[in-house]
Amino acid sequence: MDKLIILMFLLQGVWCGDWNISLPEKIEALSGSCVTINCTFTINNKYDKDLTDSAVGMWIKNGTDYSTNVVFHSNRTNLYFKGEIIGKLKRKNCTTIFYNVTPNHSGQFFFRIEGNDVLKMTYSQKSALINVIDSPLNPTVQMFKDQMEVEVHEEVLEGSSMCLRCSAKTLCSSSPPTLTWSSTDRLHLNDSSRLQLDQQNQTEIISDLNFTATHLQHGVTFICTITYQLQQRNTTAQSYITLRVQYPTKNTSVSVFPSNSVLEGSSVTLICSSDGNPAVFNYTWYRENGGQLEELQTGYNLTFNMTDRTHTGRYYCQAKNKHGTQNTSVLLNIQYAPQISLFSCNKTDVTLCLCEAHGNPSPKVEWFLSGRPVSNSTNTFISEERLNSTDLRSFISLHQSLTHTDTLQCVINNTHGNASQQIQLVASPQEMTQLDSSQ
Incomplete structure (x- = not known):
């Protein structure tokens, strides 16, 4: 009868808010890994003296009957689930880790504390639902532009300060997964990773990829891969984001x-x-x-x-x-083919003649005297002046006696054709005659 009165008193404490527990509502657990239940609790202050180092914690699955449904006991190693309470019960921290998770771990879990004397309480008002999955969930990818989150399909302007963030719940705090970034065009990527608690007090891993957007990244797909190292194997999952850059x-x-x-x-x-x-x-x-x-x-x-x-x-x-x-x-x-624009001679003590031509490519000039090619010699001097890339002038000085039958011919040519003109040379300038020209 005394125990019943104490139990009723404790239950009244629950409803009065003296006995509370904080648990995540739902936890994803990866088969073959471990799972952590973040847990804290409160008790009525008058029972603090009974919460000692010898206190024990229990987890009850799919019900609150601790006599039949206990699957874990902190002081026993032969129960159904292997694990340990990594929190300090004396400090009201009941955080627990289960190892070698199997599909049998799926279910609703209630916590029970037992201390000295009458401190015995099952926290039935709140439970944690564990859902065991065969393969990891894809990580979450977010995009930030100039420190403001934007939609992953939104286009950004070249020069924007970008951050791609990949995050995932760790599922197993003792063996957290790793996050790695890669890209379709094999860019050199510098990322930074960290662990933090999310809003449900569960540990998550975050990897940030920071860079300045350039046109070279337009259409590039960035891949975030999460890898869990299990006892028998490694398992991975990926998420993708394709960057759209305006430039x-x-x-x-x-x-x-x-x-x-x-x-x-x-x-x-x-x-x-x-x-x-x-x-x-x-x-x-x-x-x-x-x-x-x-x-x-x-x-x-x-x-x-x-x-x-x-x-x-x-x-x-x-x-x-x-x-x-x-x-x-x-x-x-x-x-175009070459053309002769000017051909003239002047006789004083010597005979001086000028042949000016243009063509593209710039033409070459050759001189002929009475049908024979002329080159520099004691009696002949030839010089050339290029006016630009298409025009040139060629001069010839003749220091020799001429007859009434001598003719001087200017011949020009390039890769597209040739042209020529000739003059009959005589003893006096008045008798010089320009003869036919050909092209």
Whole structure:
């Protein structure tokens, strides 16, 4: 009868709030690993003297009848579940770890404390539900931009300070899992890991991957892998996140078809390409003219159906998206057969002749006197002056007696053709006659 009165008194204490227990409502446990139940409790202050180092803790599964349903006793090693109370019961910490978890560990667990004399209490008002799983749950991946969490599918701007966070409950505190990061393009990744308690007072492992977003990471998939080292095997699970980075135009280039060196009269097309996110919405073409850029047209290509030598020059393509612009240029080189623009002679004590020509590529000049090639000698001096990449002048001085039948010929040629002109040389300048020319 006295024991019944004491029991009723203790139960009244439960409802009065003197006897409380803190347990996680639900715990995931991995088969083959261990599981930790974080546990603290309170008792009525008048029984503190009975909570000594000799106090014992018990776990009752699927019910509160400690006479039949006890699966763990801190002072017995031959009960159903192997484990230990790693908390100090005297300090009202009943945190417990079960080893070698099997599916039989699944169920509802109630805690019971027994101390000296009448301190005996089963905390029936709250329990912990253990759910044993065969393979680990996928870790949780979050994305933070400039320290603010954003949706994992959201696009971020290049230059943003990024943090990818991978987290998971450790399930077994004595043998916590490891988190590792990898990526589809094998980037060098620097991460930092830590352990902390979550809102349910369960230990979780966290790995943060910090970096500054660049265009090189656009479309890259980052993979977080959790690995549990079990007695017989290792088991893993993964979560993924694909980074979407917006950035201004980059890698702008111009391709020329068939080539940037084409023959006069042929067709040539300039095509501009650029990388950007969002995609380029406008291409503008310019031509350098007198040190200024002259706008020609918009569109990704620029075509000349019939080229002429005036089309030679530097062309610019400007690519633009919402985040910026980028320019690139190409030199268009129109080639043509050579032509003689000036051929004249002057006679004083010597005969001095000038042959001026242009062509692309720049032509070569040869001199012929009465059909025979002329080179530098005692009586002949030849010099050359290149005016630019397409024009040149060639001079010849003749220190010899000439007859009425002597002719001087200027012959020019490049890879696209040749041209020539000749003059009949006589004793006096008044009698010099320019003869036929050929090309």
